[in-house]
Amino acid sequence: MTGTWLEIGLCLVLFIAGIGQIPAELYEAAKLDGAGAVREFFAVTLPGLRGQITIALTLTVIAALRTFDLVYVATHGGPGNATSLPAYEVYNRAFGTGQVGSACAIAVVLTAVILLLTFLITKVQPREDEK
DSSP states (O other), rough: HHHHHHHHHHHHHHHHHHHHHSSSHHHHHHHHHOHHHHHIIIIIIIHHHHHHHEEEEEEEHHHHHHHHHHHHHHHTTTTTTTTTTHHHHHHHIISOOOHHHHHHHHHHHHHHHHHHHHHHHHHSOOOHHHH
């Protein structure tokens, strides 16, 4: 919940800026074609926000995977290991238990996962010339 609260402002600014870039003529054309509010959203607004959705999704996925500070301050990975995330586990193993090698291995795998997810998110988003 705290992570969502932190990231919602960035996403909101991205989406508001994106909505401002959608030409008003598209909304007028949708209304003339008889589209209601829901159809207008799915036919005009959502496709117009594809770039912003991709950026927001990429940034929030990266932020979620690299979250350390929230877990450290709020729960220290507990109760038990219930809230232990990879970034916190890197810190805990490196500085808490002295297992620097396994901490480094987790960090490298975490970096690879973030790169892979970022690559997949950008590949799923269609390019301008493919529309």
